[in-house]
Every structure is written in C-alpha cells, then in structure tokens.
Amino acid sequence: MIADDRYAELRRLFDAEKKPDDRTRLDVVCMADVRAKPIEWLWQNWIAIGKVAILAGEGGEGKSTVLCDLAARTTTGMSWPDHAAGCTPGNVVILAAEDDAEDTLKPRLLAAGANMDRVFNIRSVKEKDSRRGFNLQADLALLESEIERITDVRLAIIDPISSYLGKVDSHKNADVRAVLEPLGELAARHRVAIICNNHFNKSGGDANNRMIGSVAFVNYARAGFIVTPDAEDESRKLLLPSKSNIAPIRYGLAYRIGSALVRELDDDQEIRTSQICWETEPVKISADDALAAIAAGDEGRTAKAEAIEFLETLLASGPMAAAEAKRQASDAGISPKALRTAREALEIKPEKLGMQDGWSWALPKMPSRAEDARS
DSSP states (O other), rough: HHHHHHHHHHHHHHHHHOOOOOTTTOOOOOGGGGGOOOOOOOEEEEETTOOOOEEETTTSSHHHHHHHHHHHHHHHHHOOTTTTOOOOEEEEEEEEEEOIIIIIIHHHHHHHOOGGEEEOOOOOEEEEEEEEOOHHHHHHHHHHHHHHHHHOEEEEEEEEEGGGOOTTOOOOOOHHHHHHHHHHHHHHHHHEEEEEEEBBBBOOSGGGGGGOTTTTTHHHHHHEEEEEEEEEEEEEEEEEEEEEEOOOOOOEEEEEEEEEOOTTTTOOOOOEEEEEEESSBBBBBBBHHHHHHHHHHTTOOOOHHHHHHHHHHHHHTSOHHHHHHHHHHTTTTTTHHHHHHHHHHOOOEEEEEEEEEEEEEOOOOOOOHHHHOOO
C-alpha cells in the first residue's frame, strides 16, 4: 500500500512537471492566414529591409569606409554603386566601436555626402553616473527603443559585431545564434536592414569559412559579402558576394580608397579623410576565386582566374569574333576548358553576326535595377 501511494505521488509530480506553464505558449500561425509578400530592398538584390547581412575582410581594406558610403546613400537616396536607383531617404543608426565619432566617423560621412541629420551614432550605455559599452545581449531592448524614438530608421550598422557580443563565446554556434536571432527579429519588426561588420580569421579556405568566429555568423545572415584586394593590383579592392539566400547577385564591384578634404560648414579647418571611389564595371570573379588568387600569388593563380582576366582585357574595347578570341586565347596558353569556364562566369553569350559571319563575344553590360528585379 505504501509503495502504491509512493508511486501515485511520483506520478503526480511527473505529470505536473510535464504540464506547461499557463504563461508559456507556442507562437503558431496557420499558413492560410499568412499573406505572401515580396522582399523589400534597401539596395536591390544586395541589402534587404528587415534582414541581417554580414560584411567581412582583413583590416585596412576599407570595410568601415564602405559602410559609411552605404550609410550616406541611405540618408540621401543617391543611386547605389552598381547604378541601381537609390532608396527613399531614411535614417541610419551606427555602432562603431573602433572609430572615433569626431575625427574618423563624421569626416568619412561628410566625404560620402551623408545627410548628417539622419545619422545617429550610439556610443555607449549610460547607467546613473557611469557609462559602459553597448552589449547586444543586455541592451537590445535599448536599441529597439532608440530605433522607435528616432523613427524612419532604414539601416543599422554594427561595426564590428565582435565588439558588441559581451561575454558570448563567438566560436560557439548556440551562443552566437542566441544573439543574432533576436537581432534578426528586431530587424523584421521595425523594417530595418542590419549590416554586421566582421573580420577574417587567419586560416585559409573559402570566403564564408574565413569569417572569424562561429559559422553561425554567416549561416544566420541572409546575405554575406567580403572585401579583398585584387590579386593583380592591391590598391584596387573588390566587394564580392559570398552568400545570398534571398536573391541572385551575379557580379561584384571594384573600388579604390581615395583621399578627401572635408570641413564643417561653419569651420574653415580642412580635415583629410578616406572615401570610396567605385568603378563602373561589374566584377565577375567569385569571392572564393579572388581569395584563392590572393593566397596563391601570381604563380598560383587559377586557370579560371587567368582566363577571366584574359577575356575581360581582350573584350574591353568591344565585341570580337568568337573564332578570333579562341585563337588569341590559345596563343596565350589558355586551355579551351578554362576559356569556356571563364566565358560562363562572365556571362558572355555568343551572338550571331550574320548568316555568313559566324559568332561574336562581348562583355555584358551592368545589369539595371529593373533587370535584377526580374531575375
């Protein structure tokens, strides 16, 4: 009898433990009640509203200056670097742990032509009579409140994200996702595009594996981009997509880091700063191939990369008969397989010259925003 009573008590406790708290519920929606909608873009096919993107690269390649350029375009509605039409001007929130607001951040924004009334730099968290660094785990609610207060925030930049993780182990997937998922939910709730700046690790491998810390950084982000020097010209930098789950990006962009003199409207003192000088032509090399070319050096450049460069140079001045292009490629030591791979990578589509004249090759033009939207 005693044993039966003990069993009944244990059973009651077990059942009580299994019963969920009345305040705890699953968030479930029937898909019949969900209205489908297209993705909203800040920068068509590059940066999406309500999503988290990640940008990574070595130090000194201009990542923060690129982000200032994108911030300026967001605040003014200027066209994007690939000539896509600009967005409706909106506000930008910047967390910049490594750049001083007065002598670095603002001069770069001035050089990029930003509307300063639309840029807000979060520098620290005030607690009574003290200040401390912002922490994505502890202070996300404060960030959300500030976004609500500012209103019309279209872009938030976290530069670098590693400085705002607090005590999170950046190499543990679960810890990183515990930070990124609430950040992504905030982006979706307030229709804000969020770009997280990250660094490269010292190991080799493909572009996404080079991003420092857990793979959760790139896995969670809906779009990933890298910056890297051009293997043939280190002063020329490449902004290349390494991942996109929500849109096809068929090309990258090239830029150089230029110098500019800026000053406040009410001050005659000139300040020298950096600015991004974008090139007009698309870059067809992949992020992985660009990093492989850098790692291998001139002697170890891939056959594909060599063939891509050959075709870009050969066709820079205009269309050429396909037979002549193949002959010159053979003379240059480019194999037919590498030439075909390069032609496909550059999206060169043969066109018929005439009934008797054979086929021609030409580099494609920069895709327009409308063309991207239809792809």
